Amino acid sequence: GQNIDQPTEMTATEGAIVQINCTYQTSGFNGLFWYQQHAGEAPTFLSYNVLDGLEEKGRFSSFLSRSKGYSYLLLKELQMKDSASYLCAPRAVGGSYIPTFGRGTSLIVHP
């Protein structure tokens, strides 16, 4: 099984930088997804990490450390529209390769 831990809620100011952490324990590991979900809407894909290090994609970056069972999502130059829930979803190796979703971190961006 998988244990996934993310902060429940975070607040930040428009224009700032915020880091959303995710720790996980899996019986094996084969990559980790980050999704964004606005209230009442469907999740949408943000990033995927399978190797250690930082993957940058515009204002959003995602970091992975496999040895520590740790990932973070970094959001720069925050905008009001970044107010959403961010879901961490690690995937176990072998078996069905199906990702398991964490409970998500609700990010509130205020002016």
Next chain:
Amino acid sequence: EAQVTQNPRYLITVTGKKLTVTCSQNMNHEYMSWYRQDPGLGLRQIYYSMNVEVTDKGDVPEGYKVSRKEKRNFPLILESPSPNQTSLYFCASSLSITGIHEQYFGPGTRLTVT
């Protein structure tokens, strides 16, 4: 336009009245899945399908059935709905569950069982 569609988007029903929520994707994806999302519990997988005629239970399958007779469709069936199945349901699809293929989610179905 590549998309996952679900119907209905909203449904209020009574305990015990069988219902089906349809899900269809137009991307020729092999993998499809159903999730329910409840406050404080996140997205939990109900059932998934690796390909046509191949389905398997997720983490919370009790009270649900699925079928995958065609690649594009993956309906969710509640034979005898109960109030604890009141939830927001999402269907998702992916080209494959291996590799780096992300899941595409439908818009969601908000179900209330009274």
